Amino acid sequence: MLYELRIYQVVPGRMQAILNRFRDDTIRIFAKHDMKVTNFWIDADESKDRLYYVLEHQDAASREQNFQAFLDDSEWMELKERTEQNGPLHEKIDIVYMKKSSFFQID
Template identity: 50%
Template structure:
């Protein structure tokens, strides 16, 4: 399994709107395209204005294919267009890719 930690650097004043977009649209769209979100977090320091989440993928090839389908989904294109009419939600996005280690089994 491949895990992708996505770090969103959110523009000032856009965090709540980003939460709503994930809640109302993105979670279901990710599932539609074979991507499972494991968990969300916010930075403990509000001044950092960052949202973190982990997406589970089978492998890098399926990750890339799933994101390509997601980005080209007409529903996503419209949701993003409408939601960002007053400006983009993000000023930067990072991805860190991780895999399980052999010595740890979550019990």
């Protein structure tokens, strides 16, 4: 498995809008393209306007294929356009690719 940590620097004042977009639509669209979200987090210091989530992929090739299908999805393109009419919801996205360590197992 390949895990993708995505860290969004959210535009100040737009956190609720991006959370709503994920909750109401984006997670469902991800699922259409075999993109599994393991969890979401918000920075404990909410003034930092950071959102974190992890996607689980079979491997790097499936990540590329599924993510491209998501980006090309007409429902996603319409949603993004509609929810960003007043400007973007995030300033940047940092991505970290991870794999599980061999020594730690969750029961």
